[in-house]
Amino acid sequence: MDLFEYQGKQYFARFGIAVSPGDVADTVEEALAVAERVGYPVVVKAQVKVGGRGKAGGVKLANDADEVRLHAGNILGLDIKGHVVKRLWVERASDIAKEYYASFTLDRPNKVHLGMLSAEGGVEIEHVAEENPEAIAFLSIDPVTGLDLATARRWVAEANLDEAARSQAADLLVQLYACYTEGDCDLAEINPLILTPEGTVHALDAKVTLDDNAAYRHPEWEEYRATETEDPREKLAKEKGLNYIGLDGTVGIIANGAGLAMSTLDVVNQVGGSAANFLDIGGGANADVMAAALEVINSDPKVKSIFVNIFGGITRVDEVARGVLDALARVEITSPIVLRLDGTNAVEGRAILADHLSDTLITEPTMLDAARRAVGLAHA
Amino acid sequence: MSIFVDENTKVIVQGLTGGQGRFHGLRNRDYGTLVVGGVTPGKGGTDVDGIPVFNSVKEAVEATGASASFVVVPPKFAADAIMEAAEGGITFIVSITEGIPAHDEARTYNRLVEEFPGVRLLGPNCPGIISPGKCNIGITSGDIALPGGPVGIVSRSGTLTYQALHELSQQGIGQTTCVGIGGDPVPGTNFIDCLEAFQADSETKAVMMIGEIGGSEEERAAEWIKAHMTKPVVAYVAGVTAPPGRKMGHAGAIISGSKGTAQAKMEALAAAGVHVCQNPTEAGEKMVEIVRAL
Numbered sequence: 184m185d186l187f188e189y190q191g192k193q194y195f196a197r198f199g200i201a202v203s204p205g206d207v208a209d210t211v212e213e214a215l216a217v218a219e220r221v222g223y224p225v226v227v228k229a230q231v232k233v234g235g236r237g238k239a240g241g242v243k244l245a246n247d248a249d250e251v252r253l254h255a256g257n258i259l260g261l262d263i264k265g266h267v268v269k270r271l272w273v274e275r276a277s278d279i280a281k282e283y284y285a286s287f288t289l290d291r292p293n294k295v296h297l298g299m300l301s302a303e304g305g306v307e308i309e310h311v312a313e314e315n316p317e318a319i320a321f322l323s324i325d326p327v328t329g330l331d332l333a334t335a336r337r338w339v340a341e342a343n344l345d346e347a348a349r350s351q352a353a354d355l356l357v358q359l360y361a362c363y364t365e366g367d368c369d370l371a372e373i374n375p376l377i378l379t380p381e382g383t384v385h386a387l388d389a390k391v392t393l394d395d396n397a398a399y400r401h402p403e404w405e406e407y408r409a410t411e412t413e414d415p416r417e418k419l420a421k422e423k424g425l426n427y428i429g430l431d432g433t434v435g436i437i438a439n440g441a442g443l444a445m446s447t448l449d450v451v452n453q454v455g456g457s458a459a460n461f462l463d464i465g466g467g468a469n470a471d472v473m474a475a476a477l478e479v480i481n482s483d484p485k486v487k488s489i490f491v492n493i494f495g496g497i498t499r500v501d502e503v504a505r506g507v508l509d510a511l512a513r514v515e516i517t518s519p520i521v522l523r524l525d526g527t528n529a530v531e532g533r534a535i536l537a538d539h540l541s542d543t544l545i546t547e548p549t550m551l552d553a554a555r556r557a558v559g560l561a562h563a
Numbered sequence: 564m565s566i567f568v569d570e571n572t573k574v575i576v577q578g579l580t581g582g583q584g585r586f587h588g589l590r591n592r593d594y595g596t597l598v599v600g601g602v603t604p605g606k607g608g609t610d611v612d613g614i615p616v617f618n619s620v621k622e623a624v625e626a627t628g629a630s631a632s633f634v635v636v637p638p639k640f641a642a643d644a645i646m647e648a649a650e651g652g653i654t655f656i657v658s659i660t661e662g663i664p665a666h667d668e669a670r671t672y673n674r675l676v677e678e679f680p681g682v683r684l685l686g687p688n689c690p691g692i693i694s695p696g697k698c699n700i701g702i703t704s705g706d707i708a709l710p711g712g713p714v715g716i717v718s719r720s721g722t723l724t725y726q727a728l729h730e731l732s733q734q735g736i737g738q739t740t741c742v743g744i745g746g747d748p749v750p751g752t753n754f755i756d757c758l759e760a761f762q763a764d765s766e767t768k769a770v771m772m773i774g775e776i777g778g779s780e781e782e783r784a785a786e787w788i789k790a791h792m793t794k795p796v797v798a799y800v801a802g803v804t805a806p807p808g809r810k811m812g813h814a815g816a817i818i819s820g821s822k823g824t825a826q827a828k829m830e831a832l833a834a835a836g837v838h839v840c841q842n843p844t845e846a847g848e849k850m851v852e853i854v855r856a857l
Binding site: 294 | 639702778
């Protein structure tokens with residue numbers, strides 16, 4: 184789960200990481216109140232989960248109440264790459280002497296953590312990595328031993344951070360690492376991390392991605408989930424416990440297992456169709472899950488046919504077949520359904536469906552045959 | 564021959580008394596796997612359908628001589644259970660659990676490497692391993708596998724592992740071993756570990772490899788194949804049409820930017836001389852063609 188900047192900063196603050204004083208605002212009045220509280224000048228920042236806010240006019244400096252009114256009014260409701268701004272973060276503006284970059288993420292090929300630190304922050308780090316890779320100091324961190332202060336001190340020197348920033352930056356990096364590990368982040372990134380003319384170091388931005396698998400040990404994440412913007416189809420699917428991603432095509436997809444579901448999308452595409460969604464009903468799916476999946480897909484007006492691709496492992500095909508019949512009895516499914524059923528109890532599953540087959544409930548022996556049939560029906 | 568396990572591998576099931584542990588543990592035993600014990604703290608001295616249950620892995624290993632463990636426990640207990648297996652003397656650990664936090668996986672993997680270099684972890688979040696006719700540890704349905712070789716299978720995706728087995732078995736092509744390495748960010752065993760073992764195994768004549776979007780394991784495997792592999796490899800990579808930047812179920816299956824796309828992986832594999840196919844059926848057909856020409 185990606186956090187908004189303000190949530191990232193609040194998350195950072197839990198771990199003692201210095202951020203600018205500020206608060207969220209959903210209206211012009213609230214923005215004014217925050218500005219009065221933290222003191223002028225302030226920066227008014229659009230809260231959207233997409234890059235390029237500044238260029239789109241979503242980040243403005245305000246020197247007084249009139250300017251806050253003007254900018255907050257303009258930014259609220261602004262459409263930034265399809266994301267409409269509903270919330271602002273208003274913080275005390277900082278004088279900047281230097282901009283750095285710092286982040287922690289998983290180094291998947293080497294199966295350790297990777298710290299990246301650069302004295303050239305404030306810009307797209309991808310560009311720095313491409314054009315001037317020696318400007319980034321990479322640090323491999325053993326997840327068992329972690330990051331200690333002595334290592335952090337060597338690291339800030341190696342990255343050529345200004346002398347005045349080094350001691351505070353090293354402390355902050357140890358805190359950021361704690362946020363990354365104890366806070367179960369997939370990514371904890373600060374760009375820019377700044378040094379002020381007065382000689383203090385703090386985070387001016389926050390990019391945090393949380394590991395959804397760790398949600399069980401972070402009840403405090405509940406508030407972040409509440410602000411997640413979602414496709415209405417995805418919302419309905421989530422309520423039903425399904426792993427669903429909405430797409431733009433006309434063939435509704437139901438498969439068990441993420442790999443098979445992805446492969447089903449690919450095959451539909453190869454035979455000339457396009458998928459309306461990704462839907463993995465997971466292992467052990469029973470009749471209720473199948474019925475819920477069909478209901479979710481049926482709610483999508485773009486869907487013209489439904490391709491159910493099941494390879495039973497833990498999932499038992501007879502259960503799936505019963506689920507299909509159950510769903511058909513409960514809701515009116517408007518699109519024809521093409522099924523491909525293999526694996527555990529496939530013979531029993533096909534037998535259950537045998538008496539119910541029709542023009543709108545069809546079985547095909549292989550994945551490719553079923554994809555062709557479903558795509559043909561979607562185009563008919 | 565098979566890789567990692569064979570007909571003499573003695574297996575314990577951590578979590579045998581739970582619903583999933585019982586179901587799959589007994590299915591593995593019915594397949595012919597030597598399931599010699601179970602472990603559930605506090606339930607030592609009882610049994611599950613005749614399989615003795617112990618309080619700890621250490622006790623189970625001492626009593627049964629098991630070398631492999633099938634870990635079937637919920638995500639929050641998985642890291643500790645894996646470490647307990649290694650500390651108890653197990654050398655091959657299969658973890659099927661889905662949903663383990665990435666930081667737990669990273670810590671556990673590195674602790675195993677540092678403290679127990681002789682231990683191999685398969686998974687987490689994988690279907691397990693099956694050497695047809697000899698040993699099945701995990702959740703794969705044994706009847707879709709065909710004994711006798713000559714194909715080795717390694718796959719990052721569970722259901723596509725079954726699909727691959729099915730495509731070959733239907734055509735009368737057997738498998739030496741089929742390894743599901745799982746789609747999580749920190750897999751204990753990766754493609755290269757399996758390719759290396761298949762390359763060294765005299766009965767394996769060809770390898771089928773199933774990848775998916777995310778990470779760079781397929782690209783690394785491609786480099787390894789180019790440098791070391793003399794046996795033919797057929798590959799399929801799922802997720803060509805996956806939208807960028809979205810997680811598709813597996814923690815590992817995420818693409819951001821151009822790196823990690825199915826297209827990039829397929830190109831890397833093709834450049835290494837791998838037969839890259841567009842879907843599982845085509846991969847099965849290609850493998851049939853290769854095996855028949857051996």
